[in-house]
Amino acid sequence: MRTSTKKFQQIASGGTVLLVAITVAWLSYTREPASAFLFPRLISIVFLALSCWNFFRAVMGMARIGGGLDVTSAMHITPGLVVMLVYVFWLAKFLGFYVASSLTFFVLLTLYDSGNRSELSNWAKRALITAFFMAIMYALFAFVLKVQLPRGMFI
Numbered sequence: 001m002r003t004s005t006k007k008f009q010q011i012a013s014g015g016t017v018l019l020v021a022i023t024v025a026w027l028s029y030t031r032e033p034a035s036a037f038l039f040p041r042l043i044s045i046v047f048l049a050l051s052c053w054n055f056f057r058a059v060m061g062m063a064r065i066g067g068g069l070d071v072t073s074a075m076h077i078t079p080g081l082v083v084m085l086v087y088v089f090w091l092a093k094f095l096g097f098y099v100a101s102s103l104t105f106f107v108l109l110t111l112y113d114s115g116n117r118s119e120l121s122n123w124a125k126r127a128l129i130t131a132f133f134m135a136i137m138y139a140l141f142a143f144v145l146k147v148q149l150p151r152g153m154f155i
Helices: 003-030 035-060 070-095 096-112 119-144
Strands: none
Touching: 003 035, 070 096, 096 119
8 A cells, every 4th residue: 555545544534533532522511411421521531632642643644553444444344333323323312321232232243243143152142241241331330430321212
């Protein structure tokens, strides 16, 4: 791959991440009640600082790792992006955070797991991993952070 194409892809990727970071930080500081957005604000500032550093490195040509985003890689991540967009813009609001997150995590795990989809043991493994992950998420948000998460049709 030519150096100019690689640098453009790194700048485009870094710029996209920077735009997302700016949007997340802006949203976390403009939503009410302010106390409910304390944790997102802290995370968004760290995310914004790291994405600024990443973008700066890409523009200055200091990013020497990776070749940018090629078509093959883009085709591999597209299904996951579609699932995440459905989750963020519809599923979490409709079903509630925990149910939607469980379903989304299970679907993403199934999409990207290299295990055989016709074996029952692989499906059981995915279900156990999903349950364990969601138990950790529940403990983190409910007991450690004491954050109220979006409710929907289900809990």
